[in-house]
Amino acid sequence: MALLVDKYRPRSLETLTYHADLSERLRSLAQSGDFPHLLVYGPSGAGKKTRIVTTLRELYGPGVEKIKIDSRIFQTTSNRKLEFNIVSSVYHLEITPSDVGNFDRVVVQDLLKEVAQTQQVDQAARQRFKVVVINEADHLSRDAQAALRRTMEKYSPNLRLILLANSTANIIAPIRSRTLLVRVAAPTHDDICKVLQKVGKAEGWAEAEGLNRRIARDSGRNLRRALLMFESVHAQNETVTDKTPIPPPDWEALIAQIADDIMIEHTPAQILIVRAKLYDLLSHCIPPSTILKTLTFKLIPKIDDALKGDVIKWSAFYEHRIRTGSVSSWMPGRGMWS
């Protein structure tokens, strides 16, 4: 186990460091024997997945940790073959239906029905039902979500669903009403610092309080990113001090450059330059909404106070458009404000 992210991932609900009340509630849920469907949401890097895995362990015992990946092949109505990876243990399944794009409905229908119609094989299992974890539930298409609705009710004796989402906005109301909403908030700076400190101690690294603080701030309260940053800083420097520079990821650096470019000049020629960079970003699989968000926050310190509100308003507006529009590549070179 090499990456710190993995190495020091909490394995049980007890070892979770922050959101103690949430852990407590999950434990009581798991022990009650009446486990509801869950919709866990929160920003990325907040520990949703970790929490769920530990909850599963609370439900079934250590057996859930024996996982394997197998790929299934589904056939769509148009006879296209889809390959689909499933992470599973004896007691549960983890799927990411958004992998298959628009055909997620097929996967949801076929797979869930298949799972739901079979009973738990292991008689010694603590629970009668199986759990299906659906990652990126907010990327599910409308059809797939509609297919989930009835399945959730009909097969509830055999099946519990845990949906993972970044926000509940894209999840249709019927599903929201059928699930217990669990919000996992991003860890605070202090929380991240604590974690880093702990990890550093376990690794035997020199502690640098100031560095930890800076990492916590730069990571944007994303614990996963914070840990990776922490590790990479240590990988590149023999000894770390409070002053050790934390290199931002390349794409963030590029966005910072774009923000600079925008501020220099307002001409069509400049639009072209900016557009080329944005294309570059997009082509590296950086999601457009992330780009937009980062760009906005990079721009804000550079502009007048009076315009800040406008900028935020417009960026939100354009982010909405990105979500509704199909061709996200037109976003490059959006109007510049100031």
Next chain:
Amino acid sequence: MPLTSSPVAAYQPSSPPILEARKRPLPNESPHPAKKRPSEHEWSKEGEVDQLENLDAHLLHKYEEGLKAQINPVESCKSTIDSSLAAPLPQLGTSVFRSNRHLQGRRDAASCSRNRECMPFVPLREGNLIPSDGSGYEPEPTSQSLNLSDPNLFRIRTTSGKIFSVREKGTQTRVTYEQLISRRSTTENGKAQKSYYGIEIHKLLDQAAEDGRTKKIPPELVDSLQPSIEVITKGGKRSRTSLWTEKYRARKFTDLVGDERTHRTVLRWLKGWDSVVFPGSSRPKPKQNPFEEGVGEGIHRKIMLLTGPPGLGKTTLAHVCARQAGYEVVEINASDERSRDVVKGRIRDMVGTENVKGVNTRSDTGTIRKAGRPVCVVVDEVDGVVSGSNGSEGGFIKALMDLVALDSKNSSSLKALPGNTPMKKLRKGDRFRLLRPMILICNDVYHPSLRPLRSSSMVEIVHIRRPSLDKVVARMRAVFEKEDVACDGDGVRRLCEAAWGTNSRGGNPSSSSNTGEGDMRGILVVGEWVASKLRAMQTAADRKPVRLTRAWVEKNLLESLSYGGVSVRGVGRGGAKEAVERVFQDCAGFPRAEVSAVIDIDTEGLLGGSAGVSEAAKQRAIERLREIIDMSCETDRIMTDCFSAYPSKPFQDDTYLSKPNAAYEWLHFHDCLSSKVHAGQEWELAGYLSQSTLGFHQLFASPVKYSSADGQKRWDEDVEEDPVPFSGPKADYEASETLKQNKAVLQSVHSSLSIPLFRSFRSLEDIATDLVPYLVRLLTPNVKPIVVGGSGEQKGIASVRRNTEKVMLERAVNVMGDVGVTFERNRVDGGLSGSSSYIYRMEPPLDTLSTFETTSLNGQGMLLPVRYAIRQALDQEYHKHLIRQSAESRQARYKAGGTLDQDNFPDANVPKSGSVDEGRISKVFKPKRDFFGRIIPESGPVSGEGTRSEMKSNVKPTEKKVWVSFHEGFSK
């Protein structure tokens, strides 16, 4: 009937035409044909006389023969008659008797009368006894009117007792057998006399004169009767139903309208075939200069490709030239099946063989056989042929090229071996030569399926140019005059302009922008329509002749033409590119004057003043632009192109970039619409797809004109001076391609992640944003390894000395194992130094994924190029790590491995100092195990366990070589 002379008896069986002639009179209609048709007296007499004459000849001959042979004459006579006359004579219903005085003298009448019952006719020769009167043949069958004194008269008595008298035919000039045969058929040279063939010249002249006289009559008749519509075309045929486009298609070389030079090129090319097609008749050319001679002979290209926009007369040109050069045109067009098999079968046969097909021409003197004209294959509409190997039409072009290649191969081999080589067995295709010209016709020479033709050196490509307006106008005037439509020259000119969508006085002679220009067929179609319209008006307006004047054209036609005519016919051929170009032009690149001229008429009431006119012109231009865009069916592409092009176009704007902002509104609108239409199948919205492009037009149209060439140059300059990716017109495509590539890389990273990581980084975006940038850093620890030994293709050992560095290295190696990233040693050729060097490449290439080409500064955030040594060290450590891992797993399985192993392995875990301590390294990996993991006691240097460092540091040079050859592909 000059042919039906009495033949010599010996040739009787070989003269079937005589039998034919005998059937011609129809005696079965009535037994007395002469009686009923007195006016045709002479004719019938002749026919009957001929008949009887022949009969007489036969019978006489047989009689004499019979007498000589001392057999029963009657029997022989009967057999002859039965055999030779069985067919015609029973129809006669009469028995013919021939009175023969000599025979009668020798014979007794009783035998004659006895025989009469059993056989139908007995010839009796008494012609000498019956004299003919001066008035010639007397058809009266009764005997009392016979003049017995006429020596040339024969009496014929039928079985019913009627008697005919027939006069003997006079002597005729004998026609020799050769003549007879030569009339029937042409024979080989030398077998018969040549002077009997052919037609004499004065006969031909007479015939021609006669033809002229007869043909002169119908035009006069037609002219006098129908002065109006129908016109005799040049070929002299009246084609009542054909369209003008067919009717006034050029039939002679001099009729062709267009660029004379092109026409001559085609004709000259065809004439170049003369030496092949007409081997004897081609005149030896006077040699003007040796250079041209060499060119003409050596590089005579085998196939001609005519290309140009529709309506310029490519097909007509090919047909006319081929006919002019003496060929018969065989056309293969899109309506025929065009597959590989057609080329292999039909075209190959047509092109590769001398045809022997003749043409029978029937004239007064009989059928005359002429040799058929050689074939010229015209393959029309070649660009419609689908390329590709499967399907019905696949491989047409390829088969064609194969044919040409085969020809050139055969001809070159023939040149090389002038004498026939009997040793070499001729295969099927070895004799094939291209013997006939082949002309291909296409609209778009740059069609992908024609690529082999374009690149081949065997194809002569001729671009057909547009004819000048004056020539077309003159021709149209002539046509109108023939059709009896009163017209002014000005009016015709205006009509042509309107049909082409050009305007000569409109200020900007749009050269390239209007692709409908030059379409002669289009003008003819319009002209026909105009003529019928005029005619209709004429009848409606009380026979008052309506002239085709300029005013009339502008009043009645311009609107419908410029609206329907031009935009349908001319516009939209340029496709999306043209549309995008027009978007950024004022008035969409349409001539302003023409547009406004039209507008004047119909919006005069609504808008007043000059401002109104310009408004209306704009309105009309937008209207037409919309049609173009709608027609191109590529709204998405047009939109993307507009988007990528607009910042480089000149337009007026304020400092707030409000125009681009508005443009993004339009883009968003278009995005919504097109996603609704194409993803949601809401086709009722499809009509609005062009609107946002029009919005762009409204925003960015400028009167400054960039021709397409200019724009092209601008882009080229951009590309040259600015190698930054994702700029220029291809940005969108480039980006999407890179996106695909990077996605694939990410996929491979994703699939190589270890399971727990796989679980936590589910989406590609997560990997791209969170994992990859840090991963690259993790894999480049800040260590300073020292490379010991090794140069060139030999590898030294990179190692780190300090403990802390070792720890970092180990950490990085752990990460590698976890994420599944490896390094591969590759050889790259140094550009300048010429020596090759090695680099380590990451596999999968994460480093390319995290570098951005467009970053301008290589600031603190950017990664520095990773040192070779670091990667080498990582690689070595990684391999050790792998070995250790496998050893550990083996040991876990076989606990009985022994305590000795347990002792050894902690040793292995201790990171070694990198000094080349062979003893130590080999000690670390010393315990060699058998299959079950037990240690094999061994002495001497260890080999085969296979770590790199171990192999490297081995003392035996031979083993080094083995290793190098295995991994690097070199054998030294």
